[in-house]
Amino acid sequence: MKKVLLLFIILLGLTSCKENTEKQTTSDETSNTIENSAEMTEEQKDxxxxxxxxxxxxxxxxKIYDEIANFEILMIGEMHGTNEPAEFAYGLCELITKHEDNVIMAMEIRSSLMNNLSDDMSISQLKELDFFRRKNFDGRNGVAWxxxxxxxxxxxxxxxxxxxxSYPSxxxxxSMYREIRNIHNKYPNTKIVTLTGNVHNSFTPLFDKVRIGGYxxxxxLNFNSKKIMSINHVFSxxxxxxxxxxxxxIRTIERENNIYNTTLSHDMFLYxxxxxxxxxxxxxxxxxxxTASEIIKKDDR
Structure with missing residues (x-):
């Protein structure tokens, strides 16, 4: 059952790309975009x-800031062991600080594994923290994070x-929702960017469990639902x-046509x-x- 669950999580990042493949109406399969708007579905036009x-x-x-400006919580869901969501999370935080005083970056890491973290640490010193020292099990504690x-x-x-x-019972x-709630109550006027696996930021239950987004x-009482953004990373x-x-x-994802790569020629976008x-x-x-996040190489002693 555990293998089935984890395999489903691996495939979840592809779901958004695949679900609309059959809707494509272009007659030229080699074309990167659909030029004739009359052939597009309403979703493609949007x-x-x-x-x-x-x-x-x-x-x-x-333009990205204009899209996120009115949101208080910005959840990013990733396939663990990838580079792009972590890079985007930092880019988002840096963008916010150009327009606002501060921003909170909240990560799916246990606090006790980051004991003794300080702002003056080098990369080599960070590698010695418990989270990054331990064996890489699910891809999180790699170079990207x-x-x-x-x-x-x-x-x-x-x-x-x-x-x-964790919270008792x-x-x-x-528990992660409670952490976000506590942070939000402590910093009520500061945006929170979260980076977790893409199961956790779902608004709807997955595997019969309510996820952070749902909570x-x-x-x-504490959150305005219209000010919560949930971003899922998809790719081709x-x-x-x-x-x-x-x-x-390492898992290799073979290329498939989907609504994104057959409608637009942009390599990256927010939608x-x-x-x-x-x-x-x-x-x-x-x-x-x-792209895959690399395994952390321990420094020579």
Whole structure:
């Protein structure tokens, strides 16, 4: 059962790309975009009109800020062991600090594994923290997250938090939701960017369990549901370093046509999903390729 569950999580990142493949109407399969708008579905027209192109994940444009400006919570869901979501998370934080005083970066890491973290640590010193020292099991404690932590502690306007902490008799997603709630109550006027696996930021239950997104939506006392953004990373091809139940290994994703790579020629963009499809996530971060986060190499002693 565990293998089936983990395999489903691996495949979840591809779902948004595949679900609309059959809707494509282009007659030229070699074409990268659909030129004739009359051949497009309503969703394709919306995508073409509203997708915000991204040139660099770490240097985002003000058009991205305009899209996120009215949100208080911005959840990013990743396939663990990939580079792009972590790079985007930092780019988002840096963009926010250009317009606002501070931003909170909250990561799916247990606080106790980051004891003794300080802002003056080097990459080599960060590698010695428990989270990064331990064996890489699911792809999280790789180079992508190491770099995100390092860049965040060097930016004095980013407040770094770790939310994968357990509460007695509380499911894991409920515990992480409580951490976000506590952070929000302590910093009520500061945006919170979260980076977790793409199961956790779903608004709807997955595997018969309420996820962080669902708990946030239910908490109308502390959160405005209209100010919660949930971003899922989707892609067309590439690789990732994670565990499907048979151990940590590189997974190769073969290229397939989907609504994103047949409608637009942009390699990367942020898109607010078609209204009828916002049940799990409000937005998607599309990168044509996904790349695997490297395993951390221990420094020579």
């Amino acid at each position: 995508l073409k009109e509203n997708a915000i192109p991204i040139k660099s994940l770490s240097k985002l444009s003000n 190491l770099d995100l932590v390092h860049k965040s502690i060097k930016n004095e306007r980013i407040i770094l938090k770790f939310i994968d902490n 509380s499911p894991r997603d409920s 946030l939506l239910k908490d109308s 091809e590439g690789s990732m370093l994670n565990n499907d139940g048979t151990g940590l290994k 607010k999903k078609f209204p009828e499809e916002q049940n799990e996530y409000t937005h998607i971060l599309y990168t044509d390729k996904v």
